[in-house]
Amino acid sequence: MKNSQLLNVLLTSLIIVAIFSCSNDDALPVNEEEFITxxxxxxxxxxxxxxxxxxxxxxIDGPGGDVAVITNPILSQNTVYNTSITFLNENKSPAENITQKVAQQDENHIVFYISAEELDFVVVYDDQDANGQVVGLKGTAYAGANSTGELTVTLVEGPNKDNLTGIPTPELSGGNRVIEFEFAVTIQ
Structure with missing residues (x-):
């Protein structure tokens, strides 16, 4: 009798495990984090x-591996530039254009351009998402007087764009920093 009760408990447990381990074909797709090289x-x-x-x-190997290769911009003083930014994953063949994903999901992304205080440089956003909020894939850059300094570029996924008043920063946006790095900008 004890063996049949034990067998019933085991069979019931196996059935429950089998039912709950079946895949759900209706599950929502996971938005994998972009890997940008x-x-x-x-x-x-x-x-x-x-x-x-x-x-x-x-x-190419991401944070913590080999040192990144950076080509820093040298801009002309008192000049206005149209800017555009491209994000790629070159670990795939052919290279995956992450910029297209960012543009398609523009309500869920923002690019920040934060210049050091000593750098006479500012980027004004020229693009918006469907809600009229900035994205940062295109802009107008103003290079002022002779100066040098860091320009920090940050792509944030999942920002709260409603928090972005005044000068927007990644800290105000929340969200996940997908990639962040610095250029040493020279204006001459």
């Missing part, structure tokens, strides 16, 4: 389309 910022002089400066950040 390469970022390119293009500065195009608004008065001379042939004057293009490319700044880039490349870290």
């Amino acid at each position: 390469t970022v390119t910022v293009k500065f195009t002089n608004t008065e001379d389309a042939n004057d293009v400066v490319i700044a880039s950040f490349k870290d």
